[in-house]
Amino acid sequence: MTSWIVTNLWLIPAVPLASSLLILTFANSRRRTGAALAIVGQVVALALAVMAFLPTLAEPGWRAFHNFTWFTFGEHALRIGWILDPLTAAMMMMITFVGLWIFVFSTGYMAGDKNFTRFFAYLSFFSAAMLGVVIANSLLLLFVCWELVGLASYLLIGFWIHKPSAAAAAKKAFITTRIGDIGLFLGVLWLYGGSGTLLFYDDGNGCLERAGLLALGTSATFVALLIFSGAVGKSGQFPLHVWLPDAMEGPTPVSALIHAATMVAAGVFLVARVYPLFSLGAIDGVTPSLTVVVWIGVITALMAALIALAQADIKRILAYSTVSQLGLMMVSLGVGGVAAGIMHLLAHGFFKALLFLGSGSVIHGCHHEQDIRKMGGLRRLMPVTFLTYAIGMMTLSGVPLFFSGAWTKEEILHATAHWPRSFVPHYLMMAGVVLTALYMTRQMIYVFFGNRREASEHAHESPSVMTVPLILLAVCSIVLSVVVTPAWPWLHDYLNGEPAHFAIGQLIQPMLFVSLALVAAGIGLGVLLYRNAGERDPLARAQPVLFRFLENKMWLDELYGKTVLAWSATLSRASDWMDRYVWDGLVRGVAGVGQFFGILSANFDEHGINAGVDDSATGTRGLGRFMSAWHSGQIQTYLGVVAVGMLALLILYAWLA
Numbered sequence: 001m002t003s004w005i006v007t008n009l010w011l012i013p014a015v016p017l018a019s020s021l022l023i024l025t026f027a028n029s030r031r032r033t034g035a036a037l038a039i040v041g042q043v044v045a046l047a048l049a050v051m052a053f054l055p056t057l058a059e060p061g062w063r064a065f066h067n068f069t070w071f072t073f074g075e076h077a078l079r080i081g082w083i084l085d086p087l088t089a090a091m092m093m094m095i096t097f098v099g100l101w102i103f104v105f106s107t108g109y110m111a112g113d114k115n116f117t118r119f120f121a122y123l124s125f126f127s128a129a130m131l132g133v134v135i136a137n138s139l140l141l142l143f144v145c146w147e148l149v150g151l152a153s154y155l156l157i158g159f160w161i162h163k164p165s166a167a168a169a170a171k172k173a174f175i176t177t178r179i180g181d182i183g184l185f186l187g188v189l190w191l192y193g194g195s196g197t198l199l200f201y202d203d204g205n206g207c208l209e210r211a212g213l214l215a216l217g218t219s220a221t222f223v224a225l226l227i228f229s230g231a232v233g234k235s236g237q238f239p240l241h242v243w244l245p246d247a248m249e250g251p252t253p254v255s256a257l258i259h260a261a262t263m264v265a266a267g268v269f270l271v272a273r274v275y276p277l278f279s280l281g282a283i284d285g286v287t288p289s290l291t292v293v294v295w296i297g298v299i300t301a302l303m304a305a306l307i308a309l310a311q312a313d314i315k316r317i318l319a320y321s322t323v324s325q326l327g328l329m330m331v332s333l334g335v336g337g338v339a340a341g342i343m344h345l346l347a348h349g350f351f352k353a354l355l356f357l358g359s360g361s362v363i364h365g366c367h368h369e370q371d372i373r374k375m376g377g378l379r380r381l382m383p384v385t386f387l388t389y390a391i392g393m394m395t396l397s398g399v400p401l402f403f404s405g406a407w408t409k410e411e412i413l414h415a416t417a418h419w420p421r422s423f424v425p426h427y428l429m430m431a432g433v434v435l436t437a438l439y440m441t442r443q444m445i446y447v448f449f450g451n452r453r454e455a456s457e458h459a460h461e462s463p464s465v466m467t468v469p470l471i472l473l474a475v476c477s478i479v480l481s482v483v484v485t486p487a488w489p490w491l492h493d494y495l496n497g498e499p500a501h502f503a504i505g506q507l508i509q510p511m512l513f514v515s516l517a518l519v520a521a522g523i524g525l526g527v528l529l530y531r532n533a534g535e536r537d538p539l540a541r542a543q544p545v546l547f548r549f550l551e552n553k554m555w556l557d558e559l560y561g562k563t564v565l566a567w568s569a570t571l572s573r574a575s576d577w578m579d580r581y582v583w584d585g586l587v588r589g590v591a592g593v594g595q596f597f598g599i600l601s602a603n604f605d606e607h608g609i610n611a612g613v614d615d616s617a618t619g620t621r622g623l624g625r626f627m628s629a630w631h632s633g634q635i636q637t638y639l640g641v642v643a644v645g646m647l648a649l650l651i652l653y654a655w656l657a
Contacts, residue, residue, distance in 0.1 A: 017128035034117035061497025083137035101469035126152035180233020187226030224289035235267025252360030260353035297330030305435035310550035337415025369455035437522025
């Protein structure tokens with residue numbers, strides 16, 4: 001069974017891909033069939049993922065792969081394959097499980113949409129593409145699936161194409177992530193040129209194994225940074241984060257899928273997958289490429305957390321929260337806490353999907369209102385949504401003991417505290433924990449507490465098809481904490497390839513009290529500021545300039561508009577002018593010269609060469625006719641000529657004598 005699942009690992013992404021293709025063959029009238037195919041495909045993918053997960057429990061650090069030749073060119077063979085290891089298995093479990101409940105939730109949320117069937121086809125396609133990224137043992141195969149993820153995100157973000165804002169957001173996401181992908185593509189080419197292979201593992205000859213890494217030498221840093229640029233785009237890191245909040249223009253299940261289980265996880269996963277490349281030549285766990293990862297993550301985490309404080313759209317707050325958490329994960333990877341970063345990624349997949357689906361339930365109950373300032377008092381009207389959302393909020397905020405997010409954040413803070421380069425990231429991430437608790441408390445108070453506002457007057461609880469996924473994801477967010485605590489760090493050991501161990505004495509650590517103090521400070525400050533908040537934000541009253549700065553997303557979009565986009569437009573206009581008046585004129589000039597010489601050549605040929613040849617031919621022909629007249633074959637004519645000739649000679653002789 002183990003060898004079978006390794007060889008046939010491709011079936012896991014192939015099943016939802018097949019579901020997507022089958023769904024596209026149905027008209028919108030076959031709505032139930034389309035949804036059923038998508039859900040069944042995800043269930044089968046989950047079952048196969050469980051089968052793949054089991055062999056990885058056999059021994060610490062278990063790894064198997066299957067490589068084969070894709071095609072040959074000349075004397076070279078291009079090989080690809082798939083890999084099964086703890087990182088792959090854990091990611092597949094999270095993607096298929098969380099994706100399944102997002103699919104189920106969508107049957108209720110999208111029930112009234114006229115393109116219901118097409119929506120599920122796109123969801124299945126998205127799931128298939130992300131699973132392809134996860135199983136790839138070749139950077140080329142990963143890159144192909146990576147681009148399919150980008151295509152799927154474009155289709156889903158712009159699903160409501162009749163909305164100009166959705167169409168613009170889809171284009172923005174597609175173009176912005178392509179900027180990072182150009183760097184990734186260059187990294188792929190450089191890696192292949194340096195190591196001669198794009199296989200990650202190949203019996204000691206892969207690009208992440210000793211032979212491949214040594215072949216790269218000092219160029220490994222530049223290759224790693226190019227690959228990281230792709231991760232920056234997909235995982236919404238500064239400065240390419242601007243697409244991710246606008247992705248909220250898609251349906252809420254899309255936001256849950258993109259921001260929790262699939263697309264944004266791809267960048268963090270990529271850095272974790274090629275971590276041997278980033279850590280090559282590390283001194284005390286520090287390399288130039290990892291240092292870049294740390295500081296990009298720090299900037300992203302703090303910037304997004306601050307912006308979230310001033311947002312009013314319930315989904316945009318969660319979007320900036322995702323950006324911030326992804327920054328935190330990057331910091332963890334950069335300081336060497338790979339297991340901690342992946343643990344938080346997995347936990348984030350559960351609780352962020354819960355929060356996004358919870359926001360979808362709120363939006364559905366409030367008749368598609370998304371402004372938190374128009375809500376209020378929903379805890380009594382939507383009790384299931386409130387309770388599950390509160391669990392998601394506490395998990396994201398890092399409330400200790402019972403919520404998985406608390407333990408994974410503590411693990412990250414522990415990793416940053418031991419980074420030898422600087423303690424600054426550690427303290428800044430502690431500030432990020434406070435900010436996260438603050439903006440999530442603000443959101444909870446505005447949405448679920450206080451007096452009812454206009455959007456809450458006729459709010460109602462969502463149907464069970466939407467609340468059951470919320471309950472299950474909330475339970476998972478709590479249950480997952482069992483395997484991530486210091487008392488039984490099973491997931492940490494599993495990802496690190498170490499034997500699992502129990503250490504009850506490690507449950508209470510100094511960092512636990514630090515985390516508790518940070519979260520308490522954030523929640524307490526949030527309650528203090530927003531307990532009596534009206535539609536005008538207290539921070540806007542206290543610090544209007546700062547609030548406006550944060551509300552407008554630090555004017556980064558405007559800055560890009562005035563710089564990058566303006567320069568691009570200027571270069572485009574200059575290119576157009578050059579094309580019209582320089583290159584086109586040059587081409588026309590060359591064409592004119594060619595035409596002139598063509599006419600000159602034609603005239604010379606027609607009136608010179610051709611005329612001379614024609615006249616010579618005419619003269620020769622005339623001479624020939626004249627001469628032929630003397631060759632009549634009549635003897636008397638010839639004798640007459642001889643007589644005339646003799647007479648002429650006699651006359652000449654007589655005259656000369």
